[in-house]
Amino acid sequence: MKRDGNEYSSLRWFLKGAAGIMSIPAFILMGAFVGFCSFSYETGVPMAQVAVMTGLIWALPGQLILIGAMIAGASLPAAAIAVGLSSMRLMPMVTVLIPEIRSKSTPTWQLLFLSHFIAVTTWVYTMQNARDIPEQGRLPFFAGFAVTMTCVNVVLVAVLYGVIDRLPEMVAGALFFLTPIYFITSIWASARSREVHFAMVVGLILGPIFHHLTPGYSILFSGIAGGIIAFALERILPRKKGAQNA
Amino acid sequence: MPDSVFDNGYWPYIYIIIAGWLVTDIWRWLGVLVGNRLSDGSTILVLVRSIATALVAAVIAQMILYPSGVLSTTPVWLRIAASAAGFSAFILARQRMIVGIVVAEATLFGGLLMVT
Structure with a gap:
């Protein structure tokens, strides 16, 4: 064997x-x-x-x-x-x-x-x-x-x-x-790319905010809004030296 | 009407199959099909990954702030403090998950012992 x-x-x-x-x-x-x-x-x-x-x-x-x-x-x-x-x-x-x-x-x-x-x-x-x-x-x-x-x-x-x-x-x-x-x-x-970190932080912050603003749809709205914000941050913020967008 | 949605013959199982299994696995199947086509660095994938991560983050925030079950009897400030302590320890320990988890749990336990 x-x-x-x-x-x-x-x-x-x-x-x-x-x-x-x-x-x-x-x-x-x-x-x-x-x-x-x-x-x-x-x-x-x-x-x-x-x-x-x-x-x-x-x-x-x-x-x-x-x-x-x-x-x-x-x-x-x-x-x-x-x-x-x-x-x-x-x-x-x-x-x-x-x-x-x-x-x-x-x-x-x-x-x-x-x-x-x-x-x-x-x-x-x-x-x-x-x-x-x-x-x-x-x-x-x-x-x-x-x-x-x-x-x-x-x-x-x-x-x-x-x-x-x-x-x-x-x-x-x-x-x-x-x-x-x-x-x-x-x-x-x-996470292999930084937008995941951005999205995690933004989602954690937006989750409770949308929980009060739009009860019942808070996950959907914080996900979409948080994802777009994280995506924008990924595009806008300068990259660290040596960091790669994997 | 039955007392509870949970003992209504086959209905709960139909509910689980449609509103649980199908709507979950459809995303897995789409992931397989798309995984063959999208390259890892593509812009669309970055956006989808951001939205997906933010969705999970919102779910996590709900688990911490508005939990069901026994956790809902613990003070909200203690759950937030325990999460923050755990995450800080995780970052300081060069992203070792076990460190973050142990510190978060220890903070929650310690806090409960002091409160009660």
């Missing part, structure tokens, strides 16, 4: 990706899902729906928005628009990740299928590691990590549902607090 280190088969790269479940980003995400699980239990979402939602959406902000819409009794189109707007961010992430993980022979249907497993954590982890892997190993490595992460977290929310309400409130709160901090730091750290 032992092979030469450079000649990993697809299966070996898949397993190497799957082993990423024992990594700090993976633990953080599991912590965030424990928090999500606790939140779902509190709000009365049944366990089966929590698990199905986790597997099908596989994007925490979208899941939170969907639950919020269900509680508020929002109509299906209203909920679909709200979730769709929050999931928009996945498109450029996928767009950037695809050239990193595919090889020339990768069929598009494989990418369409595997793109489901791209979310913030799997994106950051794959972007950070793909460069060190030979081209033919990247897609299996990503698939191993991302599919394992999704499955483990679906099982996690199903198993822990109803258990975590017995955790002290402070622990549940701390776990739930992981998500925003993890998103800020991971997106900041993995």
